[in-house]
Amino acid sequence: MSLFVHKYGGTSMGSIERIKNVACRVAKWHRAGHQVVVVPSAMSGETNRLLSLAKELTPFPDARELDMIAATGEQVSSALLAIALQSVGISARSYAGWQVPIKTDSAYSKARIMSIDGEHILSDLKQGRVVVITGFQGVDQENNITTLGRGGSDTSAVAIAAALKADECLIYTDVNGVYTTDPRVVPEARCMPRVSFEEMLEMASLGSKVLQIRSVEFAGKYSVPTRVLSSLTDVNIPLDEEMHSGTLINFEENDNMEAAVVSGIAFSRDEAKITLIAVPDTPGIAHSILGPVAAANIEVDMILQNQSVAGCTDFSFTVNRSDFKRTLDLLENDVVPAVQAREISTDDKVAKVSIVGVGMRSHVGVASLMFKTLSQEGINIKMISTSEIKTSVIIDDKYMELAVRSLHKAFGLEHSSDTDSV
């Protein structure tokens, strides 16, 4: 007997029919003798509907009250799932985050989980019940309801799996797993049977929006084996097949992982690049430039500062294209005069493409192969940034698909380098 935590997203919970389907899937695991805890999201569209009610009252509603409102979506879907389970003969009970309790800090709308008391859950499981726990929410020290931010149900599921020392946390979603890159861009993209936590972190932050990045951090921190798999498969496929489908995000490195130098290609469109040319290379210059940007709540992605020449340096960074105009206004009005930059050079039609793989740590020449591949396709590289397990480049956005496809081929990602059967 093993203990599994299942997480189902808003689409999987999107209608009464789909909730019945989830109940049948959970029942299959339960009937096979496993203990199951289920963490559902709100029915799709529900959270938006609730928040838009509040926004009708005032453009900036109080964060505490917003969390009170938003948390109801999961309370409804969780109780509905418990009822659906009961109606297929499974003993089930739903709990809101505060009933567990899932204790968080008081950062409304983006709270962080502090602790989870697994006592009641384990006692229910022992009595043969399936336990359904609202995703996305918890309760702070003063008993205020908090939410974890969009996609927070992934984090709830992984955190609950960690607290219960579950054998595996299964994130059911509308894709088959984690791909070597987006199959819409590269039809040969392959679903990876395994990926390391670190690779998953890089993939998630680089735009492969399969999992909320905080849930991956959580899984890594507490070594929770986490699987991403499809909720769209036939509910009657054999349990053994379902158990090995999708992508397992694994904490332990192994030979298979070492073998794959590059695991995947991540990319993000809609980037904009800004360079301040010839700013004096004095201490604190980066803060002088990016401080006001951060204060305006604009998220900065890549940051590059070159070697200074004659006491001056060029300072580049990228922002989301939707923030480009606002960032530029801010720089021109406040920052450029203050830091005495000679000029601003901008490009709001760029994309970021990254190769990710833990194998890059111990293999030389990986970045070179990336640059050679892009050069052969005539793609000019505008910025380069590297970390231990990824190399990112900024290129003209019109070449993005071409770059992803040629890199996917150059690194042999269409052929499985993993000996696991999928």
Add this chain to the structure above:
Amino acid sequence: MSLFVHKYGGTSMGSIERIKNVACRVAKWHRAGHQVVVVPSAMSGETNRLLSLAKELTPFPDARELDMIAATGEQVSSALLAIALQSVGISARSYAGWQVPIKTDSAYSKARIMSIDGEHILSDLKQGRVVVITGFQGVDQENNITTLGRGGSDTSAVAIAAALKADECLIYTDVNGVYTTDPRVVPEARCMPRVSFEEMLEMASLGSKVLQIRSVEFAGKYSVPTRVLSSLTDVNIPLDEEMHSGTLINFEENDNMEAAVVSGIAFSRDEAKITLIAVPDTPGIAHSILGPVAAANIEVDMILQNQSVAGCTDFSFTVNRSDFKRTLDLLENDVVPAVQAREISTDDKVAKVSIVGVGMRSHVGVASLMFKTLSQEGINIKMISTSEIKTSVIIDDKYMELAVRSLHKAFGLEHSSDTDSV
């Protein structure tokens, strides 16, 4: 400075515009220096929408899970009201029942309030906040969410007013107050400035569905001055006028009340009368007849057993017309053979009309005037039942309006016998 508890029903909270209106009304009280606790219902239609989702899964969903679902309606409306108050410059905070906490027993969907901890509320009020508390719900000893049944928000409001020792509990609704009878039947019906708790209890149970009957019991038990008033008046009417509008349900008897022998005429349509003729008058006969009826969850209203003649008696009772067929089947199949009744006589086209008034206690001849009035109109009385402060008759339902109008006139209810100005 006084402390008031306001309760707003689903219609008053039915849209964002109406919630803004409620916020303006509460703000008026708060700005006049009063402490205000607000208890809203769910937005109209919301509770039905939520419960019908569960009913789509199974005809008889688990009661605990249903309460989890239903309770979210008030959580949303309460937080929306807090936001609406904040947006007109009033410091406000919403609490779910479990956060107060409002402790109840574990009778899901019809829980009873056991205790209310007023500490947090009073502390918030002291800090100048308006406190919004979800109606209709609480939490049991094991931290399960419970609901109080339809209309339970009235009970929540009165119970909170009792716990806080509020100066008055104001039930805002879509009528102007409690009338001497239904104005749709008698245009001369008058809104009573005051009514006693006992009269209100009789009026409520007899079909004047202004207040949930349990809230009236609660108000009586804890001597909570409770006012029923309109939420449809212009929100800008002077506070002093609003404070004295509607009907005050008063715990203390006073001269004015003594003066009014009969306070109002209550009635209910859709009754059905069933008589078992010549049943043996043996101990336990009432239980033998009504036990199976109660077991089938059929609510019995009036019950009459006449003096026995020659060891036999006639046993009559009324049920709601919608339960008539079911009751009759039950009696014919199970009860009549068992109790050896000679026959069953039925009438499913009857109505009940009652005169109510605490003054009846000390005034003779009140019932006589009722019978005389009906007789003058040629209305035949089929059953009579009396209590200390009411007399009810069962008549042909086609005469109901005529009976109500003639009784209203005979007891002089169109003229105020109360010296209070309205």
